[in-house]
Amino acid sequence: MFRPLSVAIGLRYTRAKRRNHFISFISVVSILGLMLGVMALIVVLSVMNGFEKELRERILGMASHATLEESRRALSDWENVKERVLEADERVLAAAPYIQREAMLSARNRISGGMIRGVEPELELDVAPIGEHVKEGSLEQLEAGGYGIILGRELAAELQVRVGESLILMAPQASVSPAGVMPRMRRFEVIGLFEVGMYEYDRGTAFIHLEDARAVFQTGEDISGLRLRVDDMMQAGRISQDLSRELNGAYFISDWTRQHANLFRAIQIEKIMMFIILSLIVAVAAFNIVSTLIMLVTDKQGDIAILRTLGMSPSGIMAVFVVQGMVIGVLGILLGTAAGVTLALNIDVLVPFIEQATGVEFLSADVYYISDLPSELDPADVMRVGGVAFLLTILATLFPAWRAARIQPAEALRHD
Secondary structure, X not given: OOOHHHHHHXXXXXXXXXXXXXXXXXXXXXXXXXXXXXXXXXXXXXXXXXXXXXXXXXXXXXXXXXXXXXXXXXXXXXXXXXXXXXXHOOOEEEEEEEEEEEEEEEEXXXXXXXXXXXXXXXXXXXXXXXXXXXXXXXXXXXXXXXXXXXEEHHHHHHHOOOOOOEEEEEEEEEEEEOOEEEXXXXXXXXXXXXXXXXXXXXXXXXXXXXXXXXXXXXXOOOEOEEEEEEOOHHHHHHHHHHHHXXXXXXXXXXXXXXXXXXXXXXXXXXXXXXHHHHHHXXXXXXXHHHHHHHHHHHHOHHHHHHHXXXXXXXXXXXHHHHHHHHHHHHHHHHHHXXXXXXXXHOHHHHHHHHHHHHOOOOOOOOOOOOOOOOOOOXXXXXXXXXXXXXXXXXHHHHHHHHHHHHOOHHHHHHHO
């Protein structure tokens, strides 16, 4: 089908000046439509990848790759369990104990609930980058018996406390006193503030030392579980399953993808739907090639008659117009890919420029925690977009090329 003669004629038709200038105009429109469609698809997918990456990093700023807990009770003898975990699978790089309980926090006649997490600072920094998000103070300042607390910035704002001030932590466990049964209360000093960038964590989480948590919540030597860090967070689910089998199913191991499954599943579904919707824009642009080639076939019926008279087969005639359509399509795809990749790589520069030029702030820091438009260019997405656009281009050329191949020499000469 694709003989060199057909390719040469198709390329010559592409370069030749049109007698009908409207055909040239439609060809340019087809190229521009493909370029804009491919560019938009690459940029949108890159921005969605950027949002997913940003969200994942913010979640993992607080959550570990995996969590190990006893199935029905608190975890005891955690040092031995930690050693077993690290020996069972070399992909598990670190483990840290934690105690997590709900409590009430009170300061300045204001009260708020929160999730209190007791940690060993040195071990905790090995499993999650929470230290990077502490804006005032540091996680290392938590000392056993020091009764210091690090609050999320939103929680501190709700309680109207700052670093150096104190608050009252009220545990759900009760204490019996001469005055009756009273909730356990302990004064803590605010020694730091953290900000992950997710309201759920910044508004409802606080850190204290593991030993202080044991004293306040009366857990004895028991803990809630172990937080694990693995060598590849994208394989955390598989590693968790393998680790559970290695430990004979004695512990419940949950990875971060399972804990936030609904959120990331929604992002993936939205990404797929956006790909389908924007692919329809590419399809509309690609099928502009149909009208271009149909008008070109009508314009070139005399040439088709001569070629058929000289012995060119219908498949050869078909190849001529397929080549023309593919040249238009490939040109639009290449231009769109170049423009899309350039925009995706420089969107962090382009968006602030547009905001400054128009005076409109797209993502206000007062409303959105992600105030910058993130972008993460994935070469696989670029290849996928280019492949879909190229396939649509080929499909768009088939009907006009088939119509040209059906024209008989005598019929074309009479028309000419």
